[in-house]
Amino acid sequence: MQYPSQNVARLYFMAAIGLFVVQIVFGLIMGLQYVVGDFLFPAIPFNVARMVHTNLLIVWLLFGFMGASYYLVPEEAGRDLYSPGLAKLMFWVFLIAGALTIVGYLAVPYATLAKITGNSLLPTMGREFLEQPWITKVGIVIVALAFLFNVGMTVLTGRKTVVTMVLLTGLTGLALLFLFSFYNPDNLVLDKYYWWWVVHLWVEGVWELILAAILAFVLIKTTGVDREVIEKWLYVIIAMTLITGIIGTGHHYYWIGTPAYWQWLGSIFSALEPIPFFVMVLFAFNTINQRKREHPNKVTVLWAMGTAVMAFLGAGVWGFMHTLAPVNYYTHGTQITAAHGHMAFFGAYAMVVMTIISYAVPIMRGQDAKGNRMQVMEMWSFWLMTVSMVFITLFLTGAGILQTYLQRYTDTPLPFMIVQEKISLFYWMREAAGVVFLIGAILFVLSFLPERKTSSSSTAG
Amino acid sequence: MQDIFTKSMARNIYYGGSLFFILLFLVLTFDTHRTLPERDNRENLTEQVAQGKRLWEENNCVGCHTLLGEGAYFAPELGNVYKRYGGKEGIKAFIQSRPAEGIPGRRSMPQFNFNDEELEAIAEFLKYASEIDTQNWPPNIQG
Numbered sequence: 001m002q003y004p005s006q007n008v009a010r011l012y013f014m015a016a017i018g019l020f021v022v023q024i025v026f027g028l029i030m031g032l033q034y035v036v037g038d039f040l041f042p043a044i045p046f047n048v049a050r051m052v053h054t055n056l057l058i059v060w061l062l063f064g065f066m067g068a069s070y071y072l073v074p075e076e077a078g079r080d081l082y083s084p085g086l087a088k089l090m091f092w093v094f095l096i097a098g099a100l101t102i103v104g105y106l107a108v109p110y111a112t113l114a115k116i117t118g119n120s121l122l123p124t125m126g127r128e129f130l131e132q133p134w135i136t137k138v139g140i141v142i143v144a145l146a147f148l149f150n151v152g153m154t155v156l157t158g159r160k161t162v163v164t165m166v167l168l169t170g171l172t173g174l175a176l177l178f179l180f181s182f183y184n185p186d187n188l189v190l191d192k193y194y195w196w197w198v199v200h201l202w203v204e205g206v207w208e209l210i211l212a213a214i215l216a217f218v219l220i221k222t223t224g225v226d227r228e229v230i231e232k233w234l235y236v237i238i239a240m241t242l243i244t245g246i247i248g249t250g251h252h253y254y255w256i257g258t259p260a261y262w263q264w265l266g267s268i269f270s271a272l273e274p275i276p277f278f279v280m281v282l283f284a285f286n287t288i289n290q291r292k293r294e295h296p297n298k299v300t301v302l303w304a305m306g307t308a309v310m311a312f313l314g315a316g317v318w319g320f321m322h323t324l325a326p327v328n329y330y331t332h333g334t335q336i337t338a339a340h341g342h343m344a345f346f347g348a349y350a351m352v353v354m355t356i357i358s359y360a361v362p363i364m365r366g367q368d369a370k371g372n373r374m375q376v377m378e379m380w381s382f383w384l385m386t387v388s389m390v391f392i393t394l395f396l397t398g399a400g401i402l403q404t405y406l407q408r409y410t411d412t413p414l415p416f417m418i419v420q421e422k423i424s425l426f427y428w429m430r431e432a433a434g435v436v437f438l439i440g441a442i443l444f445v446l447s448f449l450p451e452r453k454t455s456s457s458s459t460a461g
Numbered sequence: 462m463q464d465i466f467t468k469s470m471a472r473n474i475y476y477g478g479s480l481f482f483i484l485l486f487l488v489l490t491f492d493t494h495r496t497l498p499e500r501d502n503r504e505n506l507t508e509q510v511a512q513g514k515r516l517w518e519e520n521n522c523v524g525c526h527t528l529l530g531e532g533a534y535f536a537p538e539l540g541n542v543y544k545r546y547g548g549k550e551g552i553k554a555f556i557q558s559r560p561a562e563g564i565p566g567r568r569s570m571p572q573f574n575f576n577d578e579e580l581e582a583i584a585e586f587l588k589y590a591s592e593i594d595t596q597n598w599p600p601n602i603q604g
Contacts, residue, residue, distance in 0.1 A: 034535070037568030042561065045571050046535045047524025111573075114519040126518025128532055184518075186511040188590055189501035192531065193493070228468060235471035242479040246486045255598035256529045257501045258493055263596070265489070330600060333530030333538065413603040416537035417568070 001363050003074040005081035010364050011091050012067025013357045017445060019060035019098075020350070024438050026053040031431040035424050044106065051105050051131045057345065058129065059098045064353030065174075065210050069151050069167060071360045072217045077158025082150050090146045097139040101132050123184055127195055130181045137181055144175040162231040163213050163220070166238055170209030177201050189257035196252045203344075204248060204273065204315075208241040211311070211352045212280065218304050218359050219284065224292035233283040240276035248273050251323045255332055263325035270323040274316030277308075277348075284308035297362060297369035299378045303355035306386055310347025318343055318393065330408045335400030335423075343393040346385075354382075354444065361448055371451050378447035384440030391433040399426035500594030513586025516579055525570070527604075529595060535568065538604030543591035545602050549584035556580060 001007070030049045032039045040049075074081050081087060104113045110126070117133035119125045124134045132140070148171055155164045180197040216234045220227055250266025253259075284305050295301065318340040322331040331337070358378065362370050369375065406419045414422075497503075517523070522539070523532035529540040546552050557580065561572040575583065 030535075033568070036566065038563045038566055041563040041569065042571055045525075046568070047521045047533065050524050050533055050535070051521065110521040110524075111519045119519060120515075123515060123518065126521050126523065128523050131521060131524070186506060186514055187501060187503055188514065188529075189497060189593060192529065193490075232466075232468040232471050235468065235475045239471065239475035239478050242475070243482055246479075246482040247489075249486070250489075253493075255595045256531070257497070257593040257595055259496050259500075260596055262493075329598060332598065333527040333532070333534065335534060338534055407603050408600045413601045415603050420568075 001366075003080045005084040005087075006071050006074050006360075007364055008081065008084050008087040008091070009067040009071035009360060011088065012063045012070065013361060015091070015095055016060045016063035016067060016353060017357065017448075019056050019063065021438075021441055021445065023053055023056035023060060024434070024441050026050075026056065028431065028434050028438060031427065031434050034420075034427040035431065048105055048110070051110075052102055054129055055105075055131065056102065059094075061349050061353060063094070064349075064356070065171070065214075066147055068210075068214050068353065068356040068360075069147070069171065071356065071364075072214070073151050073154050073164055073167070074158075076161045076164045076217070077154050079154065079158040082153035082157070086146055086150050090143050090150075093139065094143045097136055097143075101136045104133070105131075122182070124182055127184065127191070129199060130195070134182070137178075140178065141175070144171075144178065148172060148175055161227070162234055163217050166209050166216075166234060167213035170206045170213060173206030173209070174202060177206065192256045193253070193258065196249055200249045200252055201246070203349075204245045205242065207349060208245070208276065209238050211307075211348055212237045212241070214352050214356050215280070215284065215304060215307060218300060218355055219287045221359065222295040222297065222301055222304070223287050223290070224295075225287050225290055230283075230287060233279070233287070237276050237279050237283065240272075240279060244269050244272040244275060251325075251328065254325050254328055267324045271320060273323070274312065274320050277312040277316035281308045281312050295369070297359060297375070299370075299375045299382065300355060300359040302379060302382055303351060303358050306382060307347065307351040307355050310343065310351055310386060310389070312347075313390075314340065314343030314345070314347035314393070318397075330404050331400065334403045334408075335396045335426075336404065337400075339393045339396035339400055342396065343389060346389045351386075357448075370447070374447045374451055377443055381440045381443035381447060384443065385437055386440075388433045388436040388440060392430050392437065395426045395430040395433060399423045399430070402426070502589055502592045502594070505589050505592060507585070507589075509582050509585045510589045512579075513582035513584070513589075516575070516583050517586055520573055528590060529593070530598065536570065538599060539587060540590050540593075540595065541599060541602065541604055543584075543588045545604065549581070549588060552584045552587060553580045556583070 026049050029040060029044065030046060030053060033046045033049065070081060070087055104117075108116075110131075113133060114125050117135055119133065122134045124137060125131055130137075151171065152168060155168055177198055180194050183194050185191050212234055216230050219225065220230050247265050248270035250262040251270040253262035253266060285308070288301060288305065322328050322336050322340065362368065370378070402423045403419050406414050406422060407416060522528075525533050525536040527534065527538045527540070530538065542552060543549070546555065556570070556573065556575065559570045559572045563569040
């Protein structure tokens with residue numbers, strides 16, 4: 001590690017992975033509720049478990065992005081972080097605000113939480129992924145602005161690289177677009193229209209910039225390939241991301257009361273959205289093929305390749321599968337959507353955060369890489385999580401195809417709940433795959449525990 | 462190949478392409494706003510509907526249901542429930558009849574203990590939602 005202030009990233013990474021494990025546990029609760037409908041009812045109804053599951057996902061990924069930034073920005077800028085103290089303070093603000101919100105979801109009925117947090121003053125709650133009370137949302141804005149200030153000052157007073165400029169653009173977009181979460185008109189169509197400016201323009205826009213920047217940083221460090229080459233790839237990826245992804249928002253504007261021309265625009269542009277992910281696969285494999293050195297941290301290189309491939313499959317292929325308007329007419333809001341969401345979030349964002357953690361944590365401990373035994377354990381965690389996520393996605397896809405047929409496509413459509421019972425086998429299989437995923441995540445944590453001193457362990461830094 | 466396609470060309474495509482498509486998106490948004498009154502059923506957006514939407518939000522209905530296909534996939538689509546249940550009375554009766562302790566082994570909606578005014582507001586909101594022009598989505602009455 002070149003700069004002592006990079007070490008604040010460690011806090012962020014620990015929180016990220018801790019919350020990730022809790023997220024998976026709530027995923028398993030929901031998965032069981034799909035087949036054992038009264039499980040934990042009415043103590044933890046499905047909607048509460050889902051809020052915890054999705055909000056934890058967002059929070060831990062944000063922790064991961066911030067940790068990644070605090071780690072890589074000083075190294076790229078060639079100077080210490082502008083204010084490590086501010087970074088630590090904001091860590092605790094974010095963690096406590098996040099924890100209180102989750103406790104609020106679990107401790108009282110949602111309507112009570114809305115009442116005690118004064119939702120009537122500024123109604124923003126009760127919309128998917130943006131369920132947080134407005135106080136929490138304001139807290140998120142404060143944390144994001146303080147974070148941007150800290151990272152921005154470091155970049156602007158230091159060396160400016162393409163990686164940091166792309167990262168900063170992505171992070172600024174993330175903060176600005178989140179402001180639309182405060183806009184909640186009574187008009188349902190407008191509400192939905194701008195809700196997507198947070199959700200879509202995050203995950204299919206600015207977050208991809210963050211993803212590409214982190215991946216580029218790790219590949220520069222682990223392969224030793226010339227920065228000029230990598231920066232060109234980076235520009236191509238993010239150019240394709242925004243060129244396809246911005247108008248690609250239209251694939252959410254098919255059936256919510258918006259004009260019909262969005263069916264054409266959304267179909268055409270979102271059909272091109274797999275391109276940046278495919279370029280990312282080419283980028284990762286080419287760069288690793290042309291590596292100038294053998295980095296001892298082999299498992300990080302595995303994570304980097306895995307990120308590119310799984311992001312392409314989850315976001316690119318599974319996204320394309322249901323993005324054309326005539327197909328989406330039947331699949332909209334079914335388990336097909338859930339299948340895509342799971343593999344895309346895992347492949348693109350969860351995996352890139354684990355990539356940077358895998359790279360940075362050993363270095364923060366003064367090693368180039370973990371010992372062989374721990375690296376092998378981490379590889380097991382990679383394969384268990386990745387393979388089980390593939391199966392989760394396949395089972396949900398199976399469920400989704402049947403659901404689409406029985407409820408929407410056939411000449412004699414059946415009611416929702418009847419269809420759910422008919423496809424319950426797939427939900428059981430998904431739950432089993434979810435248990436394997438949890439084991440993989442726990443192995444990931446275990447692989448970062450302090451290594452037992454053995455004579456053969458290599459700890460040269 | 463490396464000489465033909467340079468880093469600065471890639472950068473220019475990024476800046477130029479992004480700027481162009483951001484502006485195009487804003488123009489399309491402007492046009493969408495212009496034509497929305499024809500299809501978003503705003504003429505029926507009463508105080509009562511607004512209250513119903515607030516209740517929809519503050520009870521996190523979207524945490525289980527979809528509304529115009531967006532939300533969670535645990536419970537039925539409600540964008541067309543007004544039509545599926547043949548009016549407001551069916552909706553209100555269903556919400557009122559949920560057992561507080563659930564149904565053994567099965568999914569069940571919680572009992573929210575709404576009063577008559579709140580039930581009416583929710584039903585009005587779902588009626589308003591069902592009259593939005595969604596390009597004939599969902600494909601059939603089952604949602």
